[in-house]
Amino acid sequence: MKTKISNNQFNLKMKKMKNLKITTLALGALLAFSSCSKDDTPPVNEEELITTVTAVFTPQGGGTNITLIYKDLDGEGPTAATTTVSGNFMQNKTYIGAVTFKNEAVNPIEDITPEILTEGDEHQIFYQKTGTLNTFTYGMASSNFDVNGKPIGLQSVFTTTGAASGTLKITLRHLPNKSGANVAAGDITNAFGNTDVEGTFNLTVQ
Amino acid sequence: MLKNHLVFSLLVLFCTNVFSQNTIIGKTLAQGEAPLTSAHVHIGKKTVSTDLDGNFIFKNVPSGNTTIHISYVGYQSIDTILTVKNDLKLVFYLKLNNATLNEVLIKQKSSALNKSVFEQKIKMETIEKYSNQTLGDALKEVAGVSSLKSGSIVVKPVINGLYGSRVSVISYNVRLEDQEWGTDHAPNFDINAAGKITVIKGASSLQYSGNAIGGIVIIEPISVKNDSLFGKTILNFDSNGNGGSVSSSIHKNKKRGLSWNALSTLKYIGDKEAPNYVLSNTGNREAAFSGDIKFTGENYDMTSFYSYYKSVIGILSASHTGNVNDLYNSINNQVPSVINDFTYNIKNPKQDVQHHVAKLNFNYHFNEVTSIAFQYSFQLNKRLEFDVRRANYSNIAALDLELKTHCINIDYKRNLHDWSINSGLAALIQNNFANPATGIRPLIPNFDKTDFGIYGIINRDFSDSFSVDAGLRYDFSKTQATKYYIKSRWDERGYTNEFSDFIVGDFGGQWLTKPHFVFNNFSGSIGFRKEFENELNCYVNISTAARNPNPSEFFSDGLHHSTGVIELGDLGLDKEQATKSGITIQKKWNLFSLEINPYINRIQNYIFLKPVGFETTIRGAFPVWEYQQTNARLSGIDIQTLWNITNQWEHLFSFAYVNGKDITANQPLIDMPPLSINNKIKFSKKEWKKLVLELKSEMVFRQNRFPNNNFTTNIIENNEFIAVEVDVSTPPPAYHLLNLYSEIKFKTFKKGITTLAFSVQNILNTKYRDYLNRQRFFADEIGRTYQIQLKINY
Known part of the structure; x- marks a missing residue:
């Protein structure tokens, strides 16, 4: 051997x-x-963090904008997120919603929305509701779709009829399966991927 | 305890059974009739040393043929066969030989410092079968060693239920410092560089580490006969992953003068496949090189050694989840959420690790029984973990750690014929640097650590068959860390009063802290080994050792992406103190041998992750698990048997069971390996090109003892919130695998031998999941694999 x-x-x-x-x-x-x-290094600058989700719903044909804010400034820290809803939705109105994402933990505050728009094929925003609220659908503007013609979902449409109440859950998914069954219609069930943002709001229509 | 006593009494009864047989009386003389004192004489398994007049005596030698081996430093050894029918009286003359100094000294390098602990070894032929796999896979050959996996490439050894920083890997006499605290960090070691692997269960190996309360894995280099030059190349191809590896080594050994070794390995493997789908993003690459140069003088030798290991490992795409809802979907879906076509490409998430080891050794032999060894070693471990990130962050590692370790070891050995002493000291300086450029708060902070250890082990042979050993070790450890704490976390952890002196700076929402810890630990081991006449050996050992909390246990304060859990460390943790009692009974009959090893390991202040609640972040809700301490007990039994049925047929059996219990909370410990039973039938026929055929059955039972850490979460279904249970606790069902291995040997070159091996793992393409795989929530284990291996010796 x-x-x-x-x-x-x-x-x-x-x-x-x-x-x-x-x-x-x-x-x-x-x-x-x-x-x-090595000497002491500075604290890590968490540029990628999203601290704040803002959804502004503008009623068509005039009226008060409704602003929803979900904010968690300490990221993975123990302090719970805060939710604010500026007011109640009016009956029989069509609201156009626009969602923005910000990192308010850095100075100056960073708007992350353009980044999500650029990487539209890797992101999708989902709107899930409970209670007697009507369904939220995607806005049809071309800026609401990615290069493959699949929805990104930054813009939404909420049409109210009679009085209603319930919750709205806004979810931003990173790398969802955009070809999954019903995902393009806004159904999160088969989207998978991982959740970058998840905020829940109590809404009332009166 | 009562049970323990009973086992012990039975054992003593069992062992006192004595046969009386033949006596051999002998004398060893040098040419010129001078008696040789303290010459080593072996008959069968027994060894004695000659007295002042060169006399030796063996009692109770069974009738029949037996080999006798006589060695003495500076003389040519005698190796011959005796036919014993009745009592014998013999005289042996030994011839002078000028160059045999090393022959005996090599034996002293054996890792067996504590003779009361039974060591299990994996030989090179076995290691070579795992050439395309990992160290963790090869170690499973030993009963009682299992593995904690993240996918199929990241494999950590688990010894009698313990792993991570509780198990040390000693590679070429250097304790690997490679961020071993992480459950998804595999030992940074190329399996092809191992010549022999020894597993010591429990904390008895005081020479190496006080910290290793679970056990140690000792890897020794490929050893070559004196004055030879030989090379070896192993080529592997695996059907699963469509890739393989090539490993080549060259070894040159000289009794005197320059010896050297060089080895390099390359691996390139694509996505693995489960029976029903591709496991996307599970490819891996590995490159390793190691080499040393050794100069041997008359009574000293010097070695310089360097090794480099690099590994890039893809982490299953589907295992990257966000919050609890994502985890719930993955668990309930049963099929990975991402399945792409086979590819060699590795995307994020992935690990990219590099490990360098450099060392210098100097051994000096005062005489044939006394030696001292100096070693300086340096290790550099660079760990990059890439995660699925937004935008331009994908190319920036999410975790970027650089661990540097300098270590000095001095070991003194003195082996006389009926006693031996080993003592030494180790000093270590370590620095960890967590690169802040990741843009993610680091899991492990920057720290500086200083360790100092001193040990002494004494072994006394009271007779040829009875020896006692005892050892003591003291370890000092000082850690100084630098870490930023989010103020809200600092308050939530309750550090405000207790650790306010750690705060050195205020950075807006964060405190800059400098936590420091000092530990003084004592470890000890005591035991005996009794050898009985009828090939029955008993090893009894009790050892105690302490382990200091590791960086993740102290400092974790964030989301662990692969489990979707927020893990929180605790600065207030104390060290673990383990006490292990173990017995090994080894019995050999003509054709059958048995090793049976029951043990109990009591661990005070056992550190574990306990679910404590939820935290809601902007990414949704996450369960929070916190490092806590409890008193634990691990008891179990390992059994191995070998049956030489005929010259051609052989049967091997192994059995391992461990029962882990949190005594304080009276509930099972999490992540304990389930009962496993292996059976192997081996057929070999020398006439047919040394044909070997092996069929192995691996039976892994379901772990029925587990803590219930399930939690509920709310999901929206049909426009309503409903509460669902996220089942993170229930172990997967039992599974059974069949593996085939076959080989034939050819003569090539002049005297070289080439081995061609073909093997099939998971012959039945069984679909299964393993309790100790961190990815069991996301995908099945790999399916059938055909492997071809060509091994060329030259």
Whole structure:
């Protein structure tokens, strides 16, 4: 099993040995560079964080805008998010909703919405409702669709009829399966991907 | 405890059964009739040393053929077969040999410092079968060793139910410092660089580490006979993953002068496949190089060693989830949410790790029984973890850690014929740097650690068959960390009063803190080994050791993406103290041998993750798990048997069971390996090109003992909120796998041997999930794999 080898092969091995010497040198250099410790580093700048979701619903034909804000300034910290709803929706109105995402933990405040629009094919916003509220649908403006013609969902349409109440859950999914069954229609069931933002609001129509 | 006593009494009864047989009396003389004192004489499994007049005696030698081996430093060894019918009286003359100094000294390098602990070894032929896999896979050959996996490439060894920082990997006499605290961090080691692997269960191996309360894995280099030069190349191809590896090594050994070794390995593997689908983004790459140069002088040797390991591992796309709703969907869906066509490409999430080891050794032999070894080692571990991120962040690692470790070891050994002493010290300086450029708050902060340890182990052979050993170790450890805490987290953790002196700066919403910890630990081990006449050995050992909390247990304060859980560390954690009692009974009959190893490991202040509630963030709700301490007990039994049915047929059996219990809360411990039973039938026929055929059955039972950590979450279905249970606790069902291995050998070159092996893993393409795989929520394990291996020795 163990045997002497031919001259040819031996030269090959000698070459390997030379490499070894080089690595030994490299190793020495490595040691020399490794002994200094680094000074205190600044706190991590969490640029990617989303702290605030704002949905502004503008009634067509005049009326008061309704603004929904979901804010969590400490990110993964223990402080719970806060929810504000500026008022009640009016009956028999069509509201055009526009969602924006911000990072308010950095100075200056960063608007992340354009980034989501640019990467529209990797994102989708879903609107789920409970109670007697009517369904939220996607706005049909071309800016609400990605390069493949699939909805992004930054714009929504909410048409009210009679008095109603319930909750609205706005979810931003990263890398959803946009071809999943009913996903293009706004159904989150088969979307998968992972949730970047999830905010729930109590709404009333009166 | 009562049970323990009973086992022990039975054992003593069992062991005192003695046969009386033949006696061999002998004398060893040098040429010129000078008696050789303290020469080593082996008959069968027994060893004695000659007295001042060169005399030795063996009692109770069974009738029949037996081998006798006599060695003495500086003399040529005698190795011959004796036919024993009745009592014998023999005289042996040993011839002088100038160059055999190393022959005996090599034996002293054995890892067996504590003879009261039974060590399990994996030989090179077995290791070579795993050439295309990982260290963690190969270690499963030992009963009682299982693995904690994240997918199929990230495999961490679990020894008798313990893993992570409770298990140390000693590679080439260097303890690997490779961020081993992480459950999804595999040992950064190329399996092809292992010549022999030894597993020591429990904390008895005081030479290496006080911290390893679970056990240690000792990897020794490929050893080559004196004055030889040989090379080896292993080529692998795996059908599953459509890739393979090539590993080549060259070894040159000289008794005196320059010896050297060089080894390199490359692996390239694409997406793995489960029986029903592609496991997207599970490819991996590996590149490794190691080499050393050793100079051996008359009574010293010097070695310089360097190794480099790099691995890029794709993490299953479907395992990247967001909040609890996402996790609920993944668990309930049973099929991964992302299934793409097979590809070699690796996307995010992925791990990219590099590990460098450089070391210098100097061994000096005062004489043939006393030696001292100095070692300086440096390790650099660079761990990058890439996550699925928005926009331009994808190319920036989400976790970027650089761990540097300098270590000095001095070990002194003195082996006399009936006693031996080993003692030494180790000093370590370590620095961890968490790069803030990730844009994500680091899981592990920057820290500086200083360790100092000192140990002594004494072994006394009271007779040929009875030896006692005892050891003591002291460890000092000081850690100074630098970490930013979000103020709301600092308050929530209740650190305001207790740890306010750690705060050194105010950065708006965050505190800059410098937590520091000092630990003084004692470890000890005591035990004996009794060898009985009829090939029955008993090993009894009790050891105690402490483990300090690791960085993740102290400092974690955020979301763990692969589990969708917010994990919180605790600065107030104390060290774990483990006490393990174990017995190994080894019995050999003519054709059958058995090893049976029951044990109990009591761990005070056992650190574990406990679910404590929920936190709602902008990404939705997340369960919160917190590191807490409890008193735990792990008891179990490992059994291995070997039956040489005929010359050609062999049967191997192994059984491992561990019962982990949180004694304080009176509930099972999480992540305990379930009962496993392996059976292997081996057929070999030398005449047919040394044909070997092996069929192995692996039976893994369902873990029925687990804590219930399930929680409920609200999802919207049919326009209503409904509460659903997220089942993160229930272990998957039992499974049974069949594996085939076959090989034949050819003569090639002049004296070289080439081995061609073909194997099939998971022959039946069984669909299964494993309790100890962190990705069991997302996908099945890999399906059938055909492997071809070509091994060329030259």
